[in-house]
Amino acid sequence: MNLHLSRRRFIAWSALAAAAGFARFPLEAAASAPHRVRPFALRDVRLKPSLFLDSLQTNRRYLYSxxxxxxxxxxxxxxxxxxxxxxxxxxxxxxxxxxxxxxxxxxxxxxxxxxxxxxxxxxxxxxxxxxxxxxxxxxxxxxxxxxxxxxxxxxxxGRVLFDEIVGGDIRPASFYLxxxxxxxxxxxxxxxxxxxxxxxxxxxxxxxxxxxxxxxxxxxxxxxxxxxxxxxxxxxxxxxxxxxxxxxxxxxxxxxxxxxxxxRHREVMDPLVAQQDKLARLHANTQIPKLIGMARQSELTGDPEPAAAARFFWHTVVAHHTYAIGGHSDREYFQTPDSISEFITEQTCEHCNSYNMLKLTRHLYQWTPQASYFDFYERALLNHVMAQQHPETGMFAYMMPLMSGQARSFSKPFDDFWCCVGSGMESHAQFGDSIYWQGQDTLFVNLYIPSKLDWAERGMVVELDSTLPLGGTAALRVVETSARVPTRIALRIPAWAAGWMLKLNGRAVKAELADGYASIERRWRAGDTLNLELPLDLRLEATADDPHTVAILRGPLVMAADLGASTQPYDAPDPVLVADGDVLLGFQPQGEPGHYLAPTVTRPGPLSFAPFYAQHDRRSAVYFKLLDPAGWQEASAAKQAEAKATAQLDAQALDSIQLGDESSEKAHGLRSESSYDLSYRRRKGRDARTGGYIEFDLRSAPGPLSLRLRYWGGDYRRRFRILANGRQIAFETLDGNRGNAFVDVDYPIPATALRGKTLRIRIEPEKGYSAGPVFGCWLLA
Incomplete structure (x- = not known):
């Protein structure tokens, strides 16, 4: 099927989809227009003291260095x-x-x-x-x-590669040309x-x-x-x-x-124009900038096709691929939609993804100014972007691990320069870019970041003070006015805020509520002040695929259990929430705002909770299984059985190597090229990239013997040979169809490959592919 849609076909599809009840995207498109609202220039906004100004100043010091x-x-x-x-x-x-x-x-x-x-x-x-x-x-x-x-x-x-390309010699791979x-x-x-x-x-x-x-x-x-x-x-x-x-x-x-x-990368764009989610197994950040480009093209040409792709992509990612903190991806890739509970690992949420999703959000909001866009923006900004920069060193995290007990890894000043260092430098230089927006006769306030806006074109100056995100109040004060000031001010009412209250000059006022905004229309005078009160109640948010996997939020902030200093190892069981009724009744405010103690509803013991973003030097837990007492007993028994099985395997093996573990690899004479140690779901492992290999020794014995290797069942695009003492014993293909679990595969070793007391194992990828990762290796009799 040719998925490339002409403009006429797209309009026809929209009508059919609307008739079939799939109305959100066509109706939203019909209500959209480029630049219905506009952001203010960065130079028009100055930040006032807050965690955002602190972050910006920390970033400036790094830029200077x-x-x-x-x-x-x-x-x-x-x-x-x-x-x-x-x-x-x-x-x-x-x-x-x-x-x-x-x-x-x-x-x-x-x-x-x-x-x-x-x-x-x-x-x-x-x-x-x-x-x-x-x-x-x-x-x-x-x-x-x-x-x-x-x-x-x-x-x-680098220019020599373009001489080759124009000559017809094109050798592309996902990340290499x-x-x-x-x-x-x-x-x-x-x-x-x-x-x-x-x-x-x-x-x-x-x-x-x-x-x-x-x-x-x-x-x-x-x-x-x-x-x-x-x-x-x-x-x-x-x-x-x-x-x-x-x-x-x-x-x-x-x-x-x-x-x-x-x-236009048709393989990715055509399904999105056709409103199809084919994102699984695509590298996430490779795609988002393409959609930003599509959005910009639509703004310049009026063509609905690229706008349809950008809008569908955004809604799909936010609704079906996004974690509680607003980020997405595991090991940098999209997974199947609505599978978050299966991918809570130490390699979640690459920062570049959120950086680019915020850029895409700004484009879509300009077309359709609805508060829901900034509900997402606020979540990703507070819980991912602000977590990504270390407040003291100014260094940046690549991934934002959400697996319980994991710590963030931050860059070194002059020896990493990952992509997320680059996007981090940008993210923490422009917090004023989306606080205020302007419509034809409306001032929109979307983010409650303390700041001052000088709207010179309309002769208006306003100042915004806020106790958010830890407190629940914001005050917008009109400082200067003129005959040109807009008559309407619209304040975003976050989706998480129930029972909010708005006051004008100290008196409660009934505001018009539409598209997520509380709007007041009047002739504004210097000194007029709008005070907004937003309740910050605790709430649970379950993953779409498992109602028993939950995160805890307070207002705009994701809460996390504090599991100790990042400098200390963590080997305790994953914490669990256990209650017969409302588990949140077991949370008690403790000390400063946004901090809680859960003395009775967490297992294996009491836990303290604080905002996730601020736990830069702590190990934390964001997602929890929510169980009743019987479920907790069952889960504990399953963990014990798994540990027993692992111990039995190690005991019966003639020899084993823990790839990715330096001491084990050294003890087995590891040699490798274009190979990298890694960790996934707390299991160490090692892979080999195209042109490389992994090689090591195992203590051997007379046969028959078999080699057991452990893989992650969801890995794909892996093709590699396995050799024993120079003889190929298997050609393995990992194509992602073995489930979201670790799987063990046994390879019989022919007698002709057994000689002496040592077995030399070599794993080498086919050209253009990777080998592994291998997360465990045992030699069994």
Missing amino acids: LEPDRLLHNFRRHSGLEPKGQVYGGWEADTIAGHTLGHYLSALSLMHAQTGDPECRRRADYIVAELALCQDHSGDGYVAGFTRKNEAGEIEN NGSWAPLYTWHKLFAGLLDAHAHCGNAQALQVAEKLGGYVDGVFAKLDDDQVQQVLSCEFGGLNESFAELHARSGDARWLKLAERL
Whole structure:
């Protein structure tokens, strides 16, 4: 079936869907219009003291600590200029080098707009000038920091891969293109940084660099037919389509819009236009920027197809793939819809996903200003984004682990530079971007972040004070007015707030309630004050797939059990909620707001609870099984039986190795290449990437023997050979059809492979695939 819909077919589908009762998306589309409301420029909003201002200032200190010349190292080197600084480590020492510079340029530009900081603008201007110099030296518009590894394993200038591509040699993988780690993704970050410098720092040269680089990129794609373009787009390319749509909006050149529309990854976009959820097993953050680009294209062209895809994607992810904290993905991938309870692990919720979902939310809200969009925005901002940055060091977490007892891992200042470090620098530089929005004659207040808005165009100044998220009050005071001020102020009433109260100048007022907003219309005068009171009651939120797996929330905040310092190991059972009736009756306020003690309803013992976001240096529990006393006894017995079975297996094995455990691997003479230790669901393991291998020794004995390997049943796109003393004993394929559980597979070892007292096991992937991960290995008689 060809899922590519024409505009006419989409409109016809909408009518049919509405007639069939699937009315939400078509009706919402009909009520939508680009820029029905608009955000204020960052420069119009200044933050007042709060946890958000603290976070922004912490982030600014980190931005100051980075050296632009070190981030520019590869750009200068590969344009033929002498670098002025040593290249950083981590991802910046890999073939994805250069992505951080784009993030950094965006963060500096946003920080300048948010605070007026001249040093951030000076650094941004310096970087743009250096990029222009590199570009001029290349002579054809090319400028990049990424590299590529050739077939001989040598690192080369990244531009050689585009010479190959225009010649028809296209070798894509999910994250690699002709030996380079996501080069188009890296370019998207650079384009975004240049466009931010142009928008927020008024740097005209940034737009010139972007257009010249755009000319080079357009020249590459002009030499490819449509099938070749789709081959290239099968490798992660970020939101490069958004970059060219925005370049068109800034320059007015239709060339860039044509290219943006050509960068449509049909395999992903066509099902979304057709309103089909085929997200399972897709890398989550690879997709979201594409949808942001689709949303921007729709705003510029009025085409309903890309808008339909963006809207359906957002609703699908939020309703069916999102955890309590507002994030999504496990091990960076979407799982089957409504399966959250099965994927509460130590590798949940990549930060880049939430960063990009907030960007997408802003686009959709502009079309249809409904409070529900900012109910999600508030949840992800408070519970994921604010949890991602360490408040003292300013470092960032990649994943936000939700498995009980897990601790957050934060980046090092100069030796990681993950994607989430880059998106973290941006997230924590722009908290004022969505507090206030403007309609034709309405001031919308969507986030209760203490701040001051100067609406110069309408001659209005307001100040917002708030005790949220720990307290439940907010006050909006009109400071200055003019004859041009809007007559209506609309305050978002969060979905979690029941029994709210609104006062105007100290007196209770009955407000019009529509689309989630309490609106007051009047002629506003200086000194007018709106006071909003929002109750912060505890409530349970169950996962869609299991009513007995629950999270606890208080107002906008997810609560978490404090399981001890992150520096201390955790080996206790997962905590459980046990009660015959309302379990929340067992929670007692303790100390400062948002802190509770549960002395009787948690097992195996009493627990203290506090907001999840603030537990940066603690091990915590977010999700709990909610059981009655009998269910608790049954679950305890099952755990004991599982532990007994594991002990029996270890006892009967001739030998075993715990892959991923340094001491066990050393004891068994592990050798490997392109292989990584990991942990999943508290089990250590190891995988091998294409071109690599895993090899180790086991104590052997006369046969017959079998090798038992443990896998995660949901792993897929794994193809690998298993050899014993050089003889292949199996070719394994993991295709994700063995369930959401660990599975053990036994491989008989032929007598011809048994010799001596040692058995050398080798696991090597087929080219283009990974091997494992293997989470356990036993040699059995």
